[in-house]
Amino acid sequence: MKKTMMQCMPAFVIHFFAEAYIVSNFCNFSIKEEFSIYNQMKARKIFIVLILTYTCFFKSAAQTDLPPKRYLVEGSAMTGWLFAGKASAAKIINAPVYNLSVGYIRNEMAMYELNINTLFSQTRFPNWNNTGDTTTTYSQTYIMLGIVRTFNTEMPKFSPYVSTMIGILSQRIHAPNVSPQTQIAAGLSGGIKYFIKENLGIKLQARIQAPLSGIGLGVGIGFGGPSVGVGSYSNNIQFDLSGGACFRF
Secondary structure, rough: OOOHHHHHHHHHHHHHHHHHHHHHHHHHHHHOOOOOOHHHHHHHHHHHHHHHHHHHHHHHHHHHHHOOOOOOOOEEEEEEEOOOOOEEEEEEEEEEEEEEEEEOOOOOOOOEEEEEEEEEEEEEEOOOOOOOOOEEEEEEEEEEEEEEOOOOOOOEEEEEEEEEEEEEEEEEEEEEOOOOOOEEEEEEEEEEEEEEOOOOEEEEEEEEEOOEEEEEEEEEEEOOOEEEEEEEEOOEEEEEEEEEEEEEE
């Protein structure tokens, strides 16, 4: 275990003065015994070297014993590929997804995060009455709030994590007489961060997210007492793989 500067200082101060006393006696002894001017200058050089050595030591000790910096905010910018599923009866064509996130670091293991991810693609409606498939422009944006749980490992630069999210999905099929739709959404993600520097790293992530088609509340009474449950379902579960940069400040 490394000693702090304050713990090491008394021993080195004693050692310093002991060395200074020896050199001083050596100088006096040299003078009394009529040593040459060369020997006196040599003793003074030794004394100066000792002073510089201890000065450098205490300066480096003060730098290495500083506590690690406390970061409060973490952000990331990523891009990846989204397996989009369906929108109503239309098939969403898989396309790149773009992610931005910012989070408040509560401690080393927990963070509150706001995530926004957007997709620009197309939808393909199936063939009806032999008229051929119909393709239209499609866009969607998730705005999600989540709790990120980070796990400590033996390799401090690697930080595995998982996150649960809830928020809204806004999606739009760009066609006449079709209005944008907004739904409650939920998601689950997991990945790993590798920090190149203390505040800069690489982030890789896998995520499942989906709009919720309905939410139900159930209340029951049985032999074990009353129970309450909340349930929901989705007709379109989306999956994406993303990677990018993360930073702290």
